[in-house]
Amino acid sequence: MTDRFRTGDRVRVRTAFPPGHVRTPFYVRGKTGDVVSVAGHYHDPEELAYGRRGAPALALYRVRFTQDELWGSGEAPGDDLVVDLYENWLEAGHG
Amino acid sequence: MAEAHGHDHAHPHQPDIEDAAPSHYQLMTEAVAGLLVEKGVFTADALRAMLEAIDAKSPADGARVVARAWADDAFRTRVLEDVNAAASELGIDAGSIPIRAVANAPGLHNLVVCTLCSCYPRLLIGLPPDWYKSRAYRSRAVREPRAVLREFGLELPTETVVRVHDSTADLRYLVLPERPAGSDSLDEDALAALVTRDCMIGTARPRAPA
């Protein structure tokens, strides 16, 4: 399986609000960040949560967002935040 | 409910926390444990062993890993690659959930939170403190980490980047703090003693003894 994204890629988190169990925090949805690293491949927690296998494994990315991107303005200009996100939640980002 | 009965039993032996009237959820826990043992899902011995393993974990193990990383650059490199493997070199079993070290550096301070639940490197440093699981910490650490750190007594200059890690998925995070100035003469045990639980979460920084 090939990973869709690589370190340094700009990615945008899908703006989606499914009612079930997901591991993508609300506050990063629709936000754009940079892939810091590929953290491995893991079975899909959205499936595991309901007793299914969650195969095939999904790529998990560490994605960095600036605090300004997340909140409009952060406490200090350089501050940022890294979240682990599964590939099904990411699309190519721009800018 | 427990209020209705169960308060008036005599307690001839020394009372302890287990003798207080049990709560609904405490009863549920004991009942589920008993049923699972009876059904052979796990044995009573396995349960006892697991409880001992949980009790055996404390921030001291993480502190040993940090102290060795301060004292030995090659080990530090291995910690940054794979905390679980590095810990096992010290005889510490940190389990199979991957733990990633995030290293503080001049101009960079890391802080760990889990906004969705309370993911924590518990197989290395034990069960999380109450505040780590609290609504206040989980809500605010991602948005105003500096304000939160200030409440812990840590004021960071604006030139220092504060980087928050939200452990949302299959990895757990351990902050690798900077070795404090003035700690050159300390041996590894003394160094480990400087590394508190909060230093490894990122809500404190180690300080050398005055």
Add this chain to the structure above:
Amino acid sequence: MRHLRRHHDMGGLDAGPVDHDHGGALAHDYAPWEKKVDAILRLLSSSGVMTVDELRRGIEELGPGIYDELSYYERWIASVTNILLEKGVIETDELGRRMAEIEAGWGHTP
């Protein structure tokens, strides 16, 4: 959009000060039954009976009221129990009877 954010997903919301424990100086140890909940979950997880993901889903499904009313390990055992019932590992009737037995015998066992 407020209705789209699930109750447990609280990152970025306003909240009061963090009631920290002064580096552990004011920390309390977990009660033995709370550690037992943790041990049960770990054994169920390592033996493949249930996943941590199912634990989390079960906690989220407790709903906003219960989520805040229960303590941390109360949420855990509530979720674990529901999932074991769903999977048929344990049955409601035997669970209820066992809880009543344990309560009746509390303090009598040496």
